[in-house]
Amino acid sequence: MRNLPLAFLATLFSALLTGAARAQEAATPMGIDQKINQIFADYTGWYVGFIFAPIPGTDFSWIAMWLVIGALVFTFYFGFIQFRGFAHSIALVKGDYSNPDDAGEVSHFQALATALSGTVGLGNIAGVAVAVGIGGPGATFWMIVAGLFGMATKFTECTLGVKYRNEYPDGTVSGGPMYYIVKGFEERGLPAGKVMAVIFCIFTILGALGGGNMFQANQAHAQIAGVFGDFPGWITGVILAAITFAVIAGGLKSIARVTEKIVPFMGIFYVVVSILILLLNFDQIGWAFGQIFAGAFTGLGVAGGFTGALIQGFRRAAFSNEAGIGSAAIAHSAVRTKEPVTEGYVALLEPFIDTVVICTMTALVIVITGVLNQDPETGLYIWNAEAGRIATDGGVSGVELTSLAYAQEFSWFPILLMVAVVLFAFSTMISWSYYGLKAWTYLFGEGAAKELVFKTIFCIFIVIGAAASLGPVIDFSDAMLFSMAIVNIIALYLLMPIVKGELSRYIGKLRSGEIQKFKG
């Protein structure tokens, strides 16, 4: 077991080298980026194609549908727990049920905040702009609907995460899908738990290196370069990697702590600025909601109409809040509670905050500031067929569209947005370095040296991500991220009766008065 991480590394590099040799044989001079891209496209393209394959006759990927169906199943199975239990979730986060004797342990609030700093990020800023830019304002409606259903998925996975975590003699904990898959399957007498856990961990490691790392580094660099002018990406990469390494390997917790403190305030500030813009355009809020509702069912002239809005909204919600991916179960499992289901209650707030609140704010501001071009006579949106999206002022999309919308009211906003994107990217990287590490230690065992191997690889990938434009590599890693959801949601279906048992037991205790509020 001891040399497994090294063996893994060796295999990875030899695969890369063999691929590189083959690419060399193609004889055309290529940059190193292109070579790596070529290798990945050649070897992994089929898998990426499979994961993001559209359902026949639509352009809706089956993987997004997989997440949405999962969310629907959990919503019905748990009797709309996200609505029934919402008030109780808030009470738990406020600490109303926290025993003062447990002060100093991880609180529900802390587990939630930590998980949120891993999910709130580019998806809320850039992803929403893409969704609204293609699907029209109606996409917002479906995004909210999908976000609301996703709350039940988080409830399920995070309850299991806490119930089946490992608690070690030294007091540290490790949790996540790999633990509940093995232990839960054993408990229910189901086969193949160990195999599924290993597959999940491999997906997690690869997803952490890409979507949780290279993509973030890449976008952070793009934002900085967008404000200060272009400069080589490796500079951003090396700086980010050095800071990240100092935090995750060097024990420089103060930087992480500062980020972890600033990120929530950035998030709050973002929401406050959004509300301010909405208030400044108070007279148009009714109109904007009208656009969102009308667009949700008619498309308002946007190509794809109703289905276009639905697809974009669902996809954005599924990709933004990570419900069903399994990452949140890792983050939430550190909380100290006697009742695992309490963390499920708390976790269901995550898609609500991420998608229903923050994503919706972005969408509303984009709609209300009028950066999407409308035909003044018909009121329909003008379709830019060439770009495949609604025509916008200056033809921008993604993060630039969000930036432009907010700049309509506050000209200083793009600078702030840059800082926010970089910080969000950084905190997402810190979170994913942890998720990846947990998967790594699950496969190879705990130990400082083994952990350092992963942390080093992680930081190397930051430099690569920022320096190179590695479309196929990032696509592959995104495919890995969503592959986590295939394994995880299958496991959730099989284990959801256990969660139901936990839930009824807990509700019984609440009703009988065995569990009581400590305050409030």
Place this chain on the structure above:
Amino acid sequence: MPGTKIVVGLDGSEASSRVLDVVRQQAKAMESCEVIAVYVIEWSPFSFQTPEENAERHKRREQDIKLARERVVEPALAALQAGGLSVSGRVEHGDAADILDRIAVKEGAAQIIIGRVGARGLTERIFGGVSGRLVAQSSVPVTIVP
């Protein structure tokens, strides 16, 4: 008759030894006295942490409690016991002013004695130090030792 209880806030600083002197003096004046020495590790359940810090939190908490016990509480208890007092000690996490008050109420203590901890930085200047907040919210008489 059970003795009068006094809650003593320790902070491990220079002031603590002056606090202990005052406790001894006051106790001497009483017929029977029980001293509860409390060390509070400042902690908020609403702070932000990294996933790794969360995973290690329980371990760190145990270590912090052990350290505080060994370095602050036990020496203080030994000093008080040497003066023939009946003493007990505890280490808690949270807001010092809140916790001292809560323990005083729960134990039915007659008073709280703490050292005056000088303003340490901007937050303390704005929001007041532990002693200031304790005086403002305490349910029992408070003695502040300069």
